Amino acid sequence: MLKGPFTVWWRDMIVLRRSFFSELAAVVASPLTFYLAFGFGLKGFIANVDGVPYILFMAPGLITMTAVSAAFSESAWSLWFHRRVQHTIEAYRVTPITVYDIVIGKIISGVTHGTVKGAAVAAIIMMLTTLHLQLASLLAYLPYLLLGSMIFSCVGTICGTVLNKPETIGRVEAVVIMPLIFMSGVFFPVSSYPAAMLPFVRLLPTTAIFEGGRYALLDGTLNAGYVANLAISAVAAFAGAVWVFNRRIEE
């Protein structure tokens, strides 16, 4: 049943394997810059946040940020490139695999990119700091990593499917994706928001990804509400991505 999606994924993994180190260097540069600039640069100005040294407080957010933005970028750019530049989507579509196979395969690729790149940043941060992750923390973090990457991969799939110009994808990343990530608790606790806004902010899937992910990595706790939020969002995003892709490709 999953032969089709895994064939699409297999192709993406060949390409990832080939460019693994060059891509990794590009992907980890940005979160590590944030980490060094804010974590070490502001060390003397910011003490503990939520009872945790700031340099540790921001680490889970940066790992998650790397994972979800990698998932978004892989899906959005890859689909756009296959659709608009190489026209390989058409080559896929005259084989027995279905449009569902293609979109599911691309989402799995996005999640894989997110997981691998997030893990790379985690490994480097662990080498630089006192952050040492226990198995229980990692297991608790896994749902946030996978569901978060899946949501962003689905959103990327929708962008790569409906947007024809590359600069528009760049604008979506700059105007929607990055602000949403930054404002969802990567660098500060969401409790800093005014009380009137908090109920709304806590409903955002991005808050569930970043705050829930932090609890998991630092305390090893799994927040059922956040995980449920992410599971529902992931299902909705997946349904949306499949529907949009199917509809667009049929046109």
Next chain:
Amino acid sequence: MRVTDASLSLRRLCKRYGDLAAVDGFSLEIRRGSIFGLLGPNGAGKTTLIRMLTTLLRPTSGDALVEGFSVTTQGRQVRRLIGVVPQENNLDRYLTARENLVLHARMHGMAPSAYDRRIDELLEMTGLASRQHDFTDTYSGGMQRRLVVARALIHDPRILFLDEPTTGLDPQSRRAVWDHVQSLTAQMTVFLTTHYMDEADTLCDRIVIMDHGRALVDGSAAELKERLAHAHRYELQLKGGGDRYEAVLRGLPFVTELKRDGDLFCVALAGEECLKPLLDAIGNADLKSVSLREPTLEDVFIELTGRAVRE
């Protein structure tokens, strides 16, 4: 043709975009094992038709059966049986030639034990074996085209769709593609669209010329040319004075078409009886020879679809 002989059967196939009928009620039966050529000017509906037959585009109405499977309701079964060479080379430039073939073999559900040998055969047949581990963007246009053909053949399709397969190729590469196509007919039906009349003339058992979404004529190259046997085309070779004689010929009311290459004129006359007045008008002084010109497939094409350049 008996229904069981038909590899492809089009039944009032139609694709509309608002008021525009890109393909307008196309019906056709194509015999198994034949090379079928679809000709038409730009925008005639050829690519739309091929996209419907390869399940890339849903027809507005009508249906087509590919080896008995409906393109509207049995797309997956249809795609198992077809190989497609699109107008543009849509190879994956991040994969090597061999990986491109492996990817498509896997998409057809083939196991490595089946596709490894098949890929070796196809790379050998297309002359790409020595470059199989190179990325496809290092290939010339002709090599890329041959690889796309190999990719379309990986799963031994029953019908091969070739959408303008030799556009942009040098004469050697064109001949190589022709040789491949001709070698395939024992095993499969070939559906070909092309702008090159010599290609259709050389390769196709049967040709349909279409325009504005409709079939205009249907027959073998010889039958189509026969339709213009009444066209009374003559070649006049003059010794000199081309400009003067061109003015004379353009002034003759029974000259329906005129082409000039230096002192060689090709004229189409309204009737056989016009030949004598034509010769009288030119006179003997500069006339070197007169010969009856056999119509070409291009003459038929132009006659049916007009001279106006399409977008």
